[in-house]
Amino acid sequence: MSSLRHLFFGRARSLSDHTLFHKVSLIALFAWVGLGADGLSSSCYGPEETFRALGANPHLALFVALASVVTIIAICASYSQIISLFPTGGGGYLVASKLLSPAAGVVSGSALLIDYVLTITISVASGADALFSLLPPDLLVYKLPFAFAGVAGLTLLNLRGVRESVMLFVPVFFIFVGTHAFAILYALVTHASGMGALATATVQEVHTVSSQLGWFGLLALLLKAYSMGAGTYTGIEAVSNGLPILREPRVQTGRRTMVYMGASLAITVAGLLLAYLLYRVTPVDGKTLNAVLFEKLTAAWSPATASTFVWVTLASEAALLLIAAQAGFLDGPRVLANMALDRWFPTRFANLSDRFVTQNGILLMGAAALAMLVITRGSVALLVVLYSINVFITFSLSQLGMVIHWWRSRHSEPSWRRKLAVNGFGLALTSFILISLCVVKFHEGGWATLLVTGVLVAAAFAIKRHYQNVATQLRRLDDLLVTPTLAATRAVPAPAIPEASARTAIILVNGYNGLGLHTALHVPRLFGDTFKNLGFLSVGTVDAGNFKGDDELTALRTHTATEAERYAAWARAHGYGAATFTTIGHDTTDELLQLAAAARAQFPNSVFFAGQLQFIHETRLTRLLHNHTATALQHRFFTANLPFVVLPIRVG
Numbered sequence: 234m235s236s237l238r239h240l241f242f243g244r245a246r247s248l249s250d251h252t253l254f255h256k257v258s259l260i261a262l263f264a265w266v267g268l269g270a271d272g273l274s275s276s277c278y279g280p281e282e283t284f285r286a287l288g289a290n291p292h293l294a295l296f297v298a299l300a301s302v303v304t305i306i307a308i309c310a311s312y313s314q315i316i317s318l319f320p321t322g323g324g325g326y327l328v329a330s331k332l333l334s335p336a337a338g339v340v341s342g343s344a345l346l347i348d349y350v351l352t353i354t355i356s357v358a359s360g361a362d363a364l365f366s367l368l369p370p371d372l373l374v375y376k377l378p379f380a381f382a383g384v385a386g387l388t389l390l391n392l393r394g395v396r397e398s399v400m401l402f403v404p405v406f407f408i409f410v411g412t413h414a415f416a417i418l419y420a421l422v423t424h425a426s427g428m429g430a431l432a433t434a435t436v437q438e439v440h441t442v443s444s445q446l447g448w449f450g451l452l453a454l455l456l457k458a459y460s461m462g463a464g465t466y467t468g469i470e471a472v473s474n475g476l477p478i479l480r481e482p483r484v485q486t487g488r489r490t491m492v493y494m495g496a497s498l499a500i501t502v503a504g505l506l507l508a509y510l511l512y513r514v515t516p517v518d519g520k521t522l523n524a525v526l527f528e529k530l531t532a533a534w535s536p537a538t539a540s541t542f543v544w545v546t547l548a549s550e551a552a553l554l555l556i557a558a559q560a561g562f563l564d565g566p567r568v569l570a571n572m573a574l575d576r577w578f579p580t581r582f583a584n585l586s587d588r589f590v591t592q593n594g595i596l597l598m599g600a601a602a603l604a605m606l607v608i609t610r611g612s613v614a615l616l617v618v619l620y621s622i623n624v625f626i627t628f629s630l631s632q633l634g635m636v637i638h639w640w641r642s643r644h645s646e647p648s649w650r651r652k653l654a655v656n657g658f659g660l661a662l663t664s665f666i667l668i669s670l671c672v673v674k675f676h677e678g679g680w681a682t683l684l685v686t687g688v689l690v691a692a693a694f695a696i697k698r699h700y701q702n703v704a705t706q707l708r709r710l711d712d713l714l715v716t717p718t719l720a721a722t723r724a725v726p727a728p729a730i731p732e733a734s735a736r737t738a739i740i741l742v743n744g745y746n747g748l749g750l751h752t753a754l755h756v757p758r759l760f761g762d763t764f765k766n767l768g769f770l771s772v773g774t775v776d777a778g779n780f781k782g783d784d785e786l787t788a789l790r791t792h793t794a795t796e797a798e799r800y801a802a803w804a805r806a807h808g809y810g811a812a813t814f815t816t817i818g819h820d821t822t823d824e825l826l827q828l829a830a831a832a833r834a835q836f837p838n839s840v841f842f843a844g845q846l847q848f849i850h851e852t853r854l855t856r857l858l859h860n861h862t863a864t865a866l867q868h869r870f871f872t873a874n875l876p877f878v879v880l881p882i883r884v885g
Contacts, residue, residue, distance in 0.1 A: 261489040267399035269494040271468030271560035279465030286458040298506040309495035311659035324474035325627035332634030348623040349565030353602035360554035388599030409549040417504030474564040566594025570777035576700040625667035632660035710747025731810025737836040739768035741843040752844035766810040773817035847881035
């Protein structure tokens, strides 16, 4: 089993490896691949949705192309400021939580989670559509199973690690960039002489539409086309969400990645819309507009060359759409982990695997994407309706938070006006798109996205309420920290060095708190003066909140040792010999077993104790929200032939 695990997931990484963060982080170029593929892949369907929405008035696409470029630049500039303000990671959840309110943060984070699930689903489904459009029609029955396999494969790949999941796709990504850049440039060069006629035709079409529908009707048509292509802008926020996985210095790496992403997306979207007009592309059943464009573009080439170029280009689109799901796997679990650290979701979603990825979050995102494929049968037309609303909820809340921040900082920030203007324009733009999307897509199925998001927000508040109630109960135990119980009661001083052969109670603790002291006090209450020594085992858990650099890990190691020593000081004050055993790690159970072996070697006449929260009304929810580490450890300790006692700590 161990060999199979190494084969599929890779060997465990070590915290003692000084190059660990170098190995798991991404430079700007690779971050562009891993985080930018989501945005760039939307050029495979965003411009097409826009062009189709214009119907018999295709020349109006020039205005939508210009608006799309302005939108991309505005959102990228806004998120560059967010990256600078939140250098350790400024995703929509954290920005809204810190600059608006925790409730706004929950709405933003929940919207992002749903959006990332849909990102995975629509990317894989679109990739399957693009691939199977190149294959014989009788193979279409295998399209949905292929999509399932795609999600499962990406889930497995991401469990191996961030860098490993990105590096595999680098060649495909740059094939896409190269072929599409060539196609756009070729279209512009070969039709340079027709630009004047294109401008004239556009002016005539504006006059025609305005005379038929009025200026308000013209604006409504442009608005519909613009909103239908709103999926183009999803993924831009991925860099600020994924900042912790970028190479140091993270701010510079993040801002450089934003430039790569914004420039490539703006050029591709505007270039494709312009190429549609230059080649007079019209919809063809069973083919994407990009496929029609590339066939027209290569019509004068030799058959072999044209066929090869079209196949390679469309295959790179299909592959990039699959790669785009990476944004959901990279950023979705990170948002979930941040919310779990704040107790909006079960804390287990902040745990890291031995490859230092948020394993539980990745598995959840993969399972949710598979469920969406089943529900929608992999229909891209339906998924497009569900998609993009949520990301603009996050966009708008983030921009609002930044606007409020710059206004509050106007007396201390010299360039506050310029920064306020950037985020203010971003707020106006994203809010306008959000309202437009809700109006246009609501009755088409957008209501389902909003409903699911609302249910997730309600669940988050229910989970938070449970954790708050438990915290209230635990605060009663924390009263032990300030009661006379801590005063020394024995006249016999504790030995400077505990006697190794004496009976020793070794207590598992997690920080200096009432729960740990309650467990320690139970030992003499139950066993009297049986134990002469008290030992304290503590593991500092490395999770998504502190796995950000060597400094954070050093601080965690120091804090863990300091907290354990406070227990030892308390034990000595009560006349016990005392010792501490501490370490840090991602797997608390394994690390505690190793510490226990070391403690047993030093104190062979020892018994291990741990406190376990025991709820009066045990439910499936409480079992999900709490890890029950003590009861899980008991079996492992018994297997290792180590005596282990669980002391129940009852809470309401």
